[in-house]
Amino acid sequence: xxxxxxxxxxxxxxxxxxxxxxxxxxxxxxxxxxxxxxxxxxxxxxxxxxxxxxxxxxxxxxxxxxxxxxxxxxxxxxxxxxxxxxxxxxxxxxxxxxxxxxxxxxxxxxxxxxxxxxxxxxxxxxxxxxxxxxxx
Amino acid sequence: xxxxxxxxxxxxxxxxxxxxxxxxxxxxxxxxxxxxxxxxxxxxxxxxxxxxxxxxxxxxxxxxxxxxxxxxxxxxxxxxxxxxxxxxxxxxxxxxxxxxxxxxxxxxxxxxxxxxxxxxxxxxxxxxxxxxxxxx
Amino acid sequence: xxxxxxxxxxxxxxxxxxxxxxxxxxxxxxxxxxxxxxxxxxxxxxxxxxxxxxxxxxxxxxxxxxxxxxxxxxxxxxxxxxxxxxxxxxxxxxxxxxxxxxxxxxxxxxxxxxxxxxxxxxxxxxxxxxxxxxxx
Amino acid sequence: xxxxxxxxxxxxxxxxxxxxxxxxxxxxxxxxxxxxxxxxxxxxxxxxxxxxxxxxxxxxxxxxxxxxxxxxxxxxxxxxxxxxxxxxxxxxxxxxxxxxxxxxxxxxxxxxxxxxxxxxxxxxxxxxxxxxxxxx
Amino acid sequence: xxxxxxxxxxxxxxxxxxxxxxxxxxxxxxxxxxxxxxxxxxxxxxxxxxxxxxxxxxxxxxxxxxxxxxxxxxxxxxxxxxxxxxxxxxxxxxxxxxxxxxxxxxxxxxxxxxxxxxxxxxxxxxxxxxxxxxxx
Amino acid sequence: xxxxxxxxxxxxxxxxxxxxxxxxxxxxxxxxxxxxxxxxxxxxxxxxxxxxxxxxxxxxxxxxxxxxxxxxxxxxxxxxxxxxxxxxxxxxxxxxxxxxxxxxxxxxxxxxxxxxxxxxxxxxxxxxxxxxxxxx
Numbered sequence: 001x002x003x004x005x006x007x008x009x010x011x012x013x014x015x016x017x018x019x020x021x022x023x024x025x026x027x028x029x030x031x032x033x034x035x036x037x038x039x040x041x042x043x044x045x046x047x048x049x050x051x052x053x054x055x056x057x058x059x060x061x062x063x064x065x066x067x068x069x070x071x072x073x074x075x076x077x078x079x080x081x082x083x084x085x086x087x088x089x090x091x092x093x094x095x096x097x098x099x100x101x102x103x104x105x106x107x108x109x110x111x112x113x114x115x116x117x118x119x120x121x122x123x124x125x126x127x128x129x130x131x132x133x134x135x136x
Numbered sequence: 137x138x139x140x141x142x143x144x145x146x147x148x149x150x151x152x153x154x155x156x157x158x159x160x161x162x163x164x165x166x167x168x169x170x171x172x173x174x175x176x177x178x179x180x181x182x183x184x185x186x187x188x189x190x191x192x193x194x195x196x197x198x199x200x201x202x203x204x205x206x207x208x209x210x211x212x213x214x215x216x217x218x219x220x221x222x223x224x225x226x227x228x229x230x231x232x233x234x235x236x237x238x239x240x241x242x243x244x245x246x247x248x249x250x251x252x253x254x255x256x257x258x259x260x261x262x263x264x265x266x267x268x269x270x271x272x
Numbered sequence: 273x274x275x276x277x278x279x280x281x282x283x284x285x286x287x288x289x290x291x292x293x294x295x296x297x298x299x300x301x302x303x304x305x306x307x308x309x310x311x312x313x314x315x316x317x318x319x320x321x322x323x324x325x326x327x328x329x330x331x332x333x334x335x336x337x338x339x340x341x342x343x344x345x346x347x348x349x350x351x352x353x354x355x356x357x358x359x360x361x362x363x364x365x366x367x368x369x370x371x372x373x374x375x376x377x378x379x380x381x382x383x384x385x386x387x388x389x390x391x392x393x394x395x396x397x398x399x400x401x402x403x404x405x406x407x408x
Numbered sequence: 409x410x411x412x413x414x415x416x417x418x419x420x421x422x423x424x425x426x427x428x429x430x431x432x433x434x435x436x437x438x439x440x441x442x443x444x445x446x447x448x449x450x451x452x453x454x455x456x457x458x459x460x461x462x463x464x465x466x467x468x469x470x471x472x473x474x475x476x477x478x479x480x481x482x483x484x485x486x487x488x489x490x491x492x493x494x495x496x497x498x499x500x501x502x503x504x505x506x507x508x509x510x511x512x513x514x515x516x517x518x519x520x521x522x523x524x525x526x527x528x529x530x531x532x533x534x535x536x537x538x539x540x541x542x543x544x
Numbered sequence: 545x546x547x548x549x550x551x552x553x554x555x556x557x558x559x560x561x562x563x564x565x566x567x568x569x570x571x572x573x574x575x576x577x578x579x580x581x582x583x584x585x586x587x588x589x590x591x592x593x594x595x596x597x598x599x600x601x602x603x604x605x606x607x608x609x610x611x612x613x614x615x616x617x618x619x620x621x622x623x624x625x626x627x628x629x630x631x632x633x634x635x636x637x638x639x640x641x642x643x644x645x646x647x648x649x650x651x652x653x654x655x656x657x658x659x660x661x662x663x664x665x666x667x668x669x670x671x672x673x674x675x676x677x678x679x680x
Numbered sequence: 681x682x683x684x685x686x687x688x689x690x691x692x693x694x695x696x697x698x699x700x701x702x703x704x705x706x707x708x709x710x711x712x713x714x715x716x717x718x719x720x721x722x723x724x725x726x727x728x729x730x731x732x733x734x735x736x737x738x739x740x741x742x743x744x745x746x747x748x749x750x751x752x753x754x755x756x757x758x759x760x761x762x763x764x765x766x767x768x769x770x771x772x773x774x775x776x777x778x779x780x781x782x783x784x785x786x787x788x789x790x791x792x793x794x795x796x797x798x799x800x801x802x803x804x805x806x807x808x809x810x811x812x813x814x815x816x
Contacts, residue, residue: 041803047791048806055327056251056799066244070209074245077210078252081217083628084763085800108202109210111591115192116214118526119600120629123585126592177531183519184534191599192527219356220491221528247319254798255328256357259313262320328795338788342753346789349754350796353761355492380746381754383455387736388758390662391464392493395449398456463735464659474652478617482653485618486660489625516610517618523600524622627764655727663736664765667721670728 013050022058029061029068029095037091072096073109080110080125081117089125093132103133149186158194165197165204165231173227208232209245216246216261217253225261229268239269285322294330301333301340301367309363344368345381352382352397353389361397365404375405421458430466437469437476437503445499480504481517488518488533489525497533501540511541557594566602573605573612573639581635616640617653624654624669625661633669637676647677693730702738709741709748709775717771752776753789760790760805761797769805773812783813 013019026034042049061071075092079085096106110129114122149155162170177185197207211228215221232242246265250258285291298306313321333343347364351357368378382401386394421427434442449457469479483500487493504514518537522530557563570578585593605615619636623629640650654673658666693699706714721729741751755772759765776786790809794802 041806044810045787045791045806047787048794048803051331051791051794052799052803055331055794059323059327060248060251063244063247065240066248070206070241071245071248073206074210074213074248075252077213078217078249079800081214082252082763082798082800083626085804087804088800104201105206107589107591108199109207111199111589111595112196112202112207112210113214114592114595114599115196116211116218116526116528118524118626119596120524120623120626120632123592123596124629124631126585126589130588177534180538181515181519181534183515184522184531187519187522187603188527188531191522191603195595195599215528218491218526218528219354221532223532224528243317243319247317247323250320250323250327252798252800254354254796255324256351256354256360256796259320259324260357260359262313262317266316332792332795335788335791337784338792342750342785343789343792345750346754346757346792347796349757350761350793353758354796355490376745377750379453379455380743381751383453383459383743384740384746384751384754385758386456386459386463387740388662388664388755388762390490390660391460392487392490392496392660395456395460396493396495398449398453402452459739463739467731467735468656468659471652471655473648474656478614478649479653479656481614482618482621482656483660485621486625486657489622490660512609513614516607517615519607520604520610520615520618521622523604524619524626627762651725651727655725655731658728658731658735662762663732664759664762664768667728667732668765668767670721670725674724 013054016054018054018058019050021062022053022056025057025062026053029057029072029099030091031098033094034091067099069096069099069101072099073101073105076106076109076129077113077116080113080121083117083121083124086128089128090132090135093129094136097133097136106133149190152190154190154194155186157198158189158192161193161198162189165193165208165235166227167234169230170227203235205232205235205237208235209237209241212242212245212265213249213252216249216257219253219257219260222264225264226268226271229265230272233269233272242269285326288326290326290330291322293334294325294328297329297334298325301329301344301371302363303370305366306363339371341368341371341373344371345373345377348378348381348401349385349388352385352393355389355393355396358400361400362404362407365401366408369405369408378405421462424462426462426466427458429470430461430464433465433470434461437465437480437507438499439506441502442499475507477504477507477509480507481509481513484514484517484537485521485524488521488529491525491529491532494536497536498540498543501537502544505541505544514541557598560598562598562602563594565606566597566600569601569606570597573601573616573643574635575642577638578635611643613640613643613645616643617645617649620650620653620673621657621660624657624665627661627665627668630672633672634676634679637673638680641677641680650677693734696734698734698738699730701742702733702736705737705742706733709737709752709779710771711778713774714771747779749776749779749781752779753781753785756786756789756809757793757796760793760801763797763801763804766808769808770812770815773809774816777813777816786813 026038038049038053041052061068072092072095076089076096079089079092093106106129110122110126113125162174174185174189177188197204208228208231212225212232215225215228229242242265246258246262249261298310310321310325313324333340344364344367348361348368351361351364365378378401382394382398385397434446446457446461449460469476480500480503484497484504487497487500501514514537518530518534521533570582582593582597585596605612616636616639620633620640623633623636637650650673654666654670657669706718718729718733721732741748752772752775756769756776759769759772773786786809790802790806793805
């Protein structure tokens with residue numbers, strides 16, 4: 001498949017119902033900051049941006065069965081545990097607050113993560129999270 | 137410090153307000169299964185059992201600021217992400233159900249974890265979680 | 273959304289072009305064993321099976337730009353590094369052989385992983401991989 | 409390079425001063441159990457066994473500058489932290505005891521690992537370690 | 545529970561015997577740098593600072609059964625293995641030197657970690673550790 | 681063993697056939713950039729530099745049985761999965777291109793890693809990889 005065909009594929013991809021559904025979920029959850037991050041990723045890799053929008057947002061966050069606030073808190077728990085994802089951690093703290101989580105709920109969660117992820121990861125996360133809360 | 141002094145310390149430790157507060161939280165959240173696991177761990181290592189009861193349960197789960205259902209779902213997210221903790225995963229699925237989480241909320245969470253923890257960990261967790269839900 | 277609507281969604285999902293494309297890629301790469309694993313996963317969680325077929329197989333393995341043999345060897349490298357995924361490791365060793373990788377290429381890769389994933393993970397992987405090669 | 413040449417290489421490899429030095433260190437630290445594990449690994453993959461003997465034992469454990477007891481305790485700390493290495497964990501507990509570590513030193517270390525590796529990994533390790541101590 | 549009650553709890557917490565015991569262990573092991581790090585963390589999250597002082601220092605480092613030098617070397621092994629904890633790694637290298645570890649013992653440990661944590665983590669740690677040794 | 685003896689050992693080490701074989705493989709695969717990184721590491725820790733040259737390059741990359749292009753792509757897969765190794769990731773992207781991998785093969789691999797390593801690690805890797813490709 002030639003490079004031009006791939007570019008054509010990407011254009012078609014963005015017009016699909018799945019992509020549109022994902023973009024709407026992204027916008028509703030992460031607002032203008034989330035849109036800006038995706039526009040930036042599209043310049044780096046349109047395929048990667050499409051994977052995020054289609055798989056993470058259309059196939060998961062847009063599904064019923066678990067409210068966005070709980071989804072965001074669980075994502076924070078996963079990010080603290082794997083470490084090395086400060087950028088995503090900040091974005092999901094902002095999204096959790098937007099979905100109705102309180103500052104106290106988020107900090108209680110980080111404290112609880114000392115049990116499961118260990119202290120070095122939880123201590124680092126507390127610094128990142130408090131900065132994101134101040135900036136929100 | 138001689139071995140006997142350490143044993144005396146353990147006896148005193150179990151009488152402390154902190155240990156009692158932790159044991160109550162453990163009982164409320166994990167029921168008889170949780171108590172049995174801790175009695176078994178006390179035979180292996182009374183110090184380790186005391187750390188779990190005092191630190192995890194008295195210092196964290198007994199704190200206000202985040203409800204037990206959300207704490208349990210976030211713990212599940214962390215356990216799926218780090219992998220290798222099937223025993224804890226089962227226990228926290230049972231505790232999440234006991235705290236009012238639905239089967240669908242838990243399975244949605246595991247599906248969402250494909251995004252953050254990757255497919256191999258989420259696929260394995262889905263098998264463990266579905267067994268725990270059946271057995272609950 | 274009621275449970276019946278979700279089941280209807282799953283039926284519609286399996287008829288989609290994306291699901292069909294993924295199922296074809298799965299069949300071509302993993303053969304009857306892969307189909308059996310997916311049928312089993314569908315009983316545990318039809319949503320999880322659909323995520324694997326649609327996202328892993330339709331959105332990635334079916335894409336041009338990287339041959340299946342190289343994709344499989346890179347997947348093996350990732351699985352050895354994260355650990356705890358013996359079942360997937362076996363399946364991808366079988367798929368790598370089917371795609372034309374030699375036994376020696378796979379064992380060289382596992383030896384090389386001592387450098388990046390450390391010896392405990394590589395030693396364990398060598399045992400799993402050699403069993404999979406014998407059984408292939 | 410043909411398969412026979414590789415086998416010839418392995419024979420030559422085992423005669424090298426580096427291999428011999430590693431084998432002596434392995435024998436001194438892990439005794440007959442360690443030798444048996446390596447003989448088993450040689451049947452699975454002679455190259456992997458040679459990597460362990462040459463790199464781990466000749467290039468590291470045989471070096472001066474850090475005593476074997478401390479090396480073993482640090483290895484245990486690393487294994488608890490990465491998880492999924494029960495077999496190595498047992499072997500290094502036995503080696504630590506052989507090098508003069510006390511049962512109490514090893515269990516204190518596992519308790520301390522709750523701080524850095526998190527409770528699920530430390531709890532699992534305590535079970536494995538206590539079994540290894542009983543069996544030693 | 546209102547915010548003021550939580551603040552009152554924190555004040556009471558710092559007066560407890562457990563907190564005082566932890567603060568003394570922290571001061572003895574990490575000196576003025578450790579105290580400064582904790583004062584900084586108290587501004588970010590007094591609860592997190594209390595968890596570190598009470599759980600890590602009062603409940604573990606202040607316990608008999610394993611000397612501080614060995615505790616510090618094992619902590620370094622754990623931090624190298626999990627990665628992403630440069631700040632803690634520096635602090636524990638300084639503490640290990642203060643507890644009597646030699647520069648050579650620490651660098652031998654980092655070399656040994658190539659076996660268990662893999663080369664990328666050990667190479668990165670060697671850079672961080674050598675900087676901490678120079679600055680000590 | 682005194683410090684001078686260790687320095688003498690290092691000088692002898694660099695003259696060995698194994699070290700020379702490793703240095704040649706390093707030069708062939710990573711070119712002048714790789715040599716510069718090793719010269720820098722020799723100033724930080726000559727023993728660590730020797731471990732990389734001898735173990736990674738002489739004992740693995742110089743072995744037959746797996747071509748350098750595939751070795752480099754598999755190393756990239758491992759580095760994305762473990763995270764926290766941007767410096768090595770850049771170096772191995774450059775080496776993969778030098779060994780004949782195309783830009784598209786590398787980006788397809790990073791996209792595929794969303795499945796196994798999760799999105800946060802793959803998204804971060806895509807940014808690092810695209811920078812390395814631009815700079816190559």
